[in-house]
Amino acid sequence: MWGILGRRAVVVDGGFSASCLRSRMRSGLVSARSYAAGSKEMTVRDALNSAIDEEMSADPKVFVMGEEVGQYQGAYKITKGLLEKYGPERVYDTPITEAGFTGIGVGAAYAGLKPVVEFMTFNFSMQAIDHIINSAAKSNYMSAGQINVPIVFRGPNGAAAGVGAQHSQCYAAWYASVPGLKVLAPYSAEDARGLLKAAIRDPDPVVFLENELLYGESFPISEEALDSSFCLPIGKAKIEREGKDVTITTFSKMVGFALKAAEKLAEEGISAEVINLRSIRPLDRATINASVRKTSRLVTVEEGFPQHGVCAEICASVVEESFSYLDAPVERIAGADVPMPYAANLERLALPQVEDIVRAAKRACFRSK
C-alpha cells in the first residue's frame, strides 16, 4: 500500500518543488524496499484482519461473532472495517454471555454456517468451555460424522502486561488435551495469516490462540503470504532458525524470546535450533524429534503454568521416541506456578525471560560427558 502511494506521487508531480523532492525520496524508499529480501512488513493485527476479510469475501457462510467486534471495530481492532464491509448479519455484536454466544456459534456451525467466534481473551472462554468441549469438540465423533462443527474460536491468550491473574492465563494445554479440537498458536504475521485462513477453512473446530502483545508487532511478509489463497498446513511446526547444538521448542510470543536467546547463545559459540510449534494439536512430534536427534539436547519453553503443560507433553514425546539420542536431561521452562501477580516486577519474575532460556540452553550443553 505504501508502495502504491509512493509511485502515484511520482507520476503526478513533475516539477522541482519541495513536495516533489519529498515524493522522490518516498519513491526512493519504496524502490529500496522492493529490492530488499522479504520486501513488505505487516503487523500481526493487520495479518489477522486481512485473513478474516479474505475468507469472508471468499465464502458467504463465514461470519464473525463476539463482544465489540462490530461497531467498536473489535476490542483489539482485529475486526476493524469488517462491519462496514459485510454488514451486521455477518459481523455480529453479541450480548455479554460467552456461554450463550459460544453455544449459538456451535448451533450455527451445526446448521452449516462457519462462525469465527472471538473471545475478548481466552480467560473468558472458561465461561463457555462446556460448549467448546462438549458441544464443539466431541460432536463429530459422538454423532458418527453426522454433525460437524466448522467453527473457529479465536482471541488473545496468555499473559499481556499488567492485567492480573484472571486475564493472563495460557490455555494452550487445556484445549490441546482434547481430541476433536485443533489448537493453533501463531507467532509472526505470516503465521497469523496462514494459520487463521487454514483454521477458517478447516471442517473441524479450531482453537486459535493469539497474543495481545504480538498484535502491534511488525514482521516481514512475503508476496506469497499476501496472496488470498495463502494457507499454512495445520500440524506442521516451523524451524525458525537452524542450529546443531541444542533444540529450543516454543510457541507464540516465546518464539521471539527464543530467537533472541539464540542470538545470545551464538555469541558464546552455541548454535541453537529454534522450532516454532505453530500447531499445539496436532503436535508436530516428527519435526521436534528429528531436531533433537540432530542436536541431542532439548530446551522447551512456554508461558503457561508448568504442571501438565505443553512442554510436559513435548518432554514425554522426546523421551519416548528419542531417548537414546539425548545427551542431557530435557530442560523445561514455563511460567511460575502462581496466578499471575499484577505488580510489574512480580509479573516479570513470573514469566520466562530471554536470560532463562539462555541459562537453560547452557545447562543442557554443559551437562554433556
Add this chain to the structure above:
Amino acid sequence: MAIWFARSRNIVSSLRHNLNLSGILVQRDHSPRHAFTNSQLSSRSVFLDSFTSLRHESTAVEKQLDLVQQSDEEDPQELNFPGGKVGYTSELKFIPESSSRRVPCYRVLDENGRIIPDSDFIPVSEKLAVRMYEHMATLQVMDHIFYEAQRQGRISFYITTVGEEAVNIASAAALAPDDVVLPQYREPGVLLWRGFTLQEFANQCFGNKADHGKGRQMPVHYGSNRHSYFTVSSPIATQLPQAAGVGYSLKMEKKNACAVTFIGDGGTSEGDFHAGLNFAAVMEAPVVFICRNNGWAISTHISEQFRSDGIVVKGQAYGIRSIRVDGNDALAIYSAVRSAREMAVKEQRPVLIEAMTYRVGHHSTSDDSTKYRAADEIQYWKMSRNPVNRFRKWVEDNGWWSEEDESKLRSDARKQLLQAIQAAEKSEKPPLTELFSDVYDVKTKNLEEQELGLKELVEKQPQDYPPGFHI
C-alpha cells in the same frame, strides 16, 4: 439502535392509530433531534417536522396532553432513557412477585376426550389423528419393552417418555419435516414420528455395527441428519443457545423452516436457558422453545426449582411471545405448536411454549422415583390423567378407532420390538476402524499411528482380546 427506533415507531404508530393525531408525543425536555440524526426512516423526518413546528405552540400542546392523558393510565410525561421512552409514577409501588391469577392453560379436549365447546383449535383429519394415535401407542410399547430390556441387563440404560406421549407426538405432527429439532432426551417420539424405525432405535441402544451413531454414545442418545433431528447431548440446556444459532443460520439462508428445541422444567435453571432465549429474541431468530414442565427434575420438585409461575411467564421477560398448554392434550399441543411454528417462520421471531404435563416414569433406569414421591401420585397421573387414553377416547368417539385396531397395533408393535431387540443384540459391535474415525474430518497422523499400533497389538496378542474381536 435500530431496535430502539422500531419500538418508538410502534409507539408512534399505535398512538397515531388510537388518537388520530399526526403522531406527536409530548416531551418535557431533551430534544429528540439528537436521537434521530442517524436515522434513515422517512417516518422519522415527518415526526421531527411536526414536532419542531409545534415546539412554541404551548396551547396546542396542552390540548394534545389532555387527549393523551385520557387514554393513558400513566402520567403522559415521559422520561427518555436508553431503551426508549418510559412513563413515570410518583407512587412507590413494586411489581408483585407473582400475579394474582396464574397464567391459564390452553386445552381443547377434556379428560374424557371430548372437545370443550367453543374451543379454538386447528382441526385434525381422521388420517392425521389415527396416525398420531398409532405413534403415541407405539411409543408407549417401545418404552415399556426397552425399559424391561434394561432391567434384564440387555441394555445398560434407558429413559422413558411415559406420560409425555402427547407432547412428543403431537408436537412432531405439527412441524414440517425440514424444521430442525434439537432435543433434550425425552423426545424420541419426535424421531419416531419422522420415520426412525424401531430397529434403528434398538441398534442405537445396543451400540451395534448398524447403529447410525457407530456405538459412540450411551442408549437413548439418538440422532439422525436424515430426519433433521440433532444427536442428543447429555449436558442440560446446551441445545437452547445452539437452537438460536440454528435459527439464525436458517434466517440468514432465508429457509422456510424453523429450529425447534425442547427443555424440561429443571433445564430452565441453567444459564444456557437465559442465553438461548435472550439471544433468540435479540437476533429475531425463528426458534420454537418447547418446555416440558413435567413437575420433576430427577428428585427436585418444581417448587424447589423456581419461584415463578412456571416457565411461561419468563417469555415476556425476554420479549418472547409465549403460551401455556395442557401438555397431555394432543389436540391442544398440535394447535399451539403449529401456530407457534407459523409465527416463528413468517414473523422471524422466537416463541415459547410451556407444556404442562407429568413425568409418570422414573427419571431414567438409574432412578427409583418412589423414593421421593408418593406412589399414589404416580398412579393418579398414570391412570386418570393419561394422555394416550384421553386421545384414544376422542379418536374412538369419532368412529376412527376400535378395540380390534387397538389390540392389533399393540401386539404388532410388541412383536416388532422384540424382533428388533433380538436382531440388535445378536448384531456385531462396531469394528476397530470406527474407534479413531470422526474425531476429525480427516484422521490426523497421530491417530493413524495409534490405529496401526492397536491393529498390530490385537494381531500379536489375540489371547488378550475377546474372541471374535472385530478389527
